[in-house]
Amino acid sequence: xxxxxxxxxxxxxxxxxxxxxxxxxxxxxxxxxxxxxxxxxxxxxxxxxxxxxxxxxxxxxxxxxxxxxxxxxxxxxxxxxxxxxxxxxxxxxxxxxxxxxxxxxxxxxxxxxxxxxxxxxxxxxxxxxxxxxxxxxxxxxxxxxxxxxxxxxxxxxxxxxxxxxxxxxxxxxxxxxxxxxxxxxxxxxxxxxxxxxxxxxxx
Amino acid sequence: xxxxxxxxxxxxxxxxxxxxxxxxxxxxxxxxxxxxxxxxxxxxxxxxxxxxxxxxxxxxxxxxxxxxxxxxxxxxxxxxxxxxxxxxxxxxxxxxxxxxxxxxxxxxxxxxxxxxxxxxxxxxxxxxxxxxxxxxxxxxxxxxxxxxxxxxxxxxxxxxxxxxxxxxxxxxxxxxxxxxxxxxxxxxxxxxxxxxx
Numbered sequence: 001x002x003x004x005x006x007x008x009x010x011x012x013x014x015x016x017x018x019x020x021x022x023x024x025x026x027x028x029x030x031x032x033x034x035x036x037x038x039x040x041x042x043x044x045x046x047x048x049x050x051x052x053x054x055x056x057x058x059x060x061x062x063x064x065x066x067x068x069x070x071x072x073x074x075x076x077x078x079x080x081x082x083x084x085x086x087x088x089x090x091x092x093x094x095x096x097x098x099x100x101x102x103x104x105x106x107x108x109x110x111x112x113x114x115x116x117x118x119x120x121x122x123x124x125x126x127x128x129x130x131x132x133x134x135x136x137x138x139x140x141x142x143x144x145x146x147x148x149x150x151x152x153x154x155x156x157x158x159x160x161x162x163x164x165x166x167x168x169x170x171x172x173x174x175x176x177x178x179x180x181x182x183x184x185x186x187x188x189x190x191x192x193x194x195x196x197x198x199x200x201x202x203x
Numbered sequence: 204x205x206x207x208x209x210x211x212x213x214x215x216x217x218x219x220x221x222x223x224x225x226x227x228x229x230x231x232x233x234x235x236x237x238x239x240x241x242x243x244x245x246x247x248x249x250x251x252x253x254x255x256x257x258x259x260x261x262x263x264x265x266x267x268x269x270x271x272x273x274x275x276x277x278x279x280x281x282x283x284x285x286x287x288x289x290x291x292x293x294x295x296x297x298x299x300x301x302x303x304x305x306x307x308x309x310x311x312x313x314x315x316x317x318x319x320x321x322x323x324x325x326x327x328x329x330x331x332x333x334x335x336x337x338x339x340x341x342x343x344x345x346x347x348x349x350x351x352x353x354x355x356x357x358x359x360x361x362x363x364x365x366x367x368x369x370x371x372x373x374x375x376x377x378x379x380x381x382x383x384x385x386x387x388x389x390x391x392x393x394x395x396x397x398x399x400x
Contacts, residue, residue, distance in 0.1 A: 146230070146231055146234060150211075150214065150231060151234075153211050153214070154211050154231070154234060154235050154238060155238065157210060157211050157258070157259075158235065158238035158239055160258060161239060161251075161254050161255050161258045162239070162241065162254075164254045164257075164258065165250060165251050165254040168250050168253075168254065169250065172250070179242065182241050182242050182243075183241040183242075185241070186238075186241035187241075190238065
């Protein structure tokens with residue numbers, strides 16, 4: 001069989017409400033609540049879902065699955081179509097949470113917007129713009145990441161699996177084999193990642 | 204076969220209608236797959252696969268080996284993300300009792316997975332071998348052979364398999380309706396009893 005049979009057509013879905021009891025769904029609540037608390041951010045999910053409906057059988061490498069959703073082509077087209085010139089407060093608000101932009105380009109664009117808005121009347125409105133800008137940039141960045149509790153769960157589980165696999169590697173390939181070294185390296189990296197997250201910075 | 208409660212896969216969920224993961228779930232799965240790829244080849248070898256499945260499910264060694272052989276359709280000794288994604292969807296469908304729906308929605312990929320020798324025909328042996336994944340019951344298959352085995356060779360080609368999936372889906376939906384009706388009647392009775400008392 002040479003075909004890659006599965007076509008991963010994805011859709012935005014409603015939460016699974018049938019099987020799991022509420023007492024066991026803490027992590028899942030964190031996962032869904034992270035987006036529910038920012039209703040406007042759902043725009044990103046829908047946009048990404050729409051832009052990502054492709055046939056998975058055309059992809060042979062796992063790296064192709066993961067595309068950064070922050071810079072689809074449409075966003076660049078939209079930005080080009082926008083009038084260059086003064087950007088009013090209303091326009092900034094109207095484009096609230098343009099999640100399609102990457103954080104760096106987003107900030108750059110808004111810095112340019114702020115520079116162009118020398119025509120804004122009061123310093124208060126420019127402060128509001130900056131506050132709004134940072135706030136939006138923060139949420140834009142958050143959209144790009146997986147929730148921390150989920151990351152922690154993934155890393156802990158991966159560590160357990162890799163540690164068990166290390167025993168098999170050592171018995172099958174030996175301690176000095178390069179595959180065993182690579183596995184050991186991955187385990188050390190994940191442990192550093194986990195320990196780094198657990199350390200609380202001193203005030 | 205059961206998924207370990209509290210594991211990462213246990214947190215994912217399938218869309219009930221299409222029996223696939225959402226983009227966000229797939230993104231998380233990609234990250235997870237990357238964590239389990241120490242050699243940075245975007246693949247998972249048989250040893251890693253065994254430890255992964257042994258950790259997240261209660262499958263035994265024989266079952267894990269048969270699943271790996273089923274997924275490694277290129278006989279490369281490792282599976283890529285496509286096959287991993289397929290496996291996760293199958294596991295979640297089984298966990299959430301959506302096997303009939305999954306097979307109905309993805310009859311072609313499932314047929315190709317079960318057709319291990321590439322003969323474009325699958326028999327009762329294949330179903331028995333992967334009963335722990337797809338939950339295809341013997342009595343359903345026997346009924347089906349009586350009514351729909353057009354070629355009469357007790358092997359299913361793709362069209363016959365597709366008919367079989369429609370047949371099991373109909374049965375599943377009838378069963379769901381009957382259960383819902385039963386629950387409604389029970390609720391009505393309880394309500395009447397409550398009002399009378």
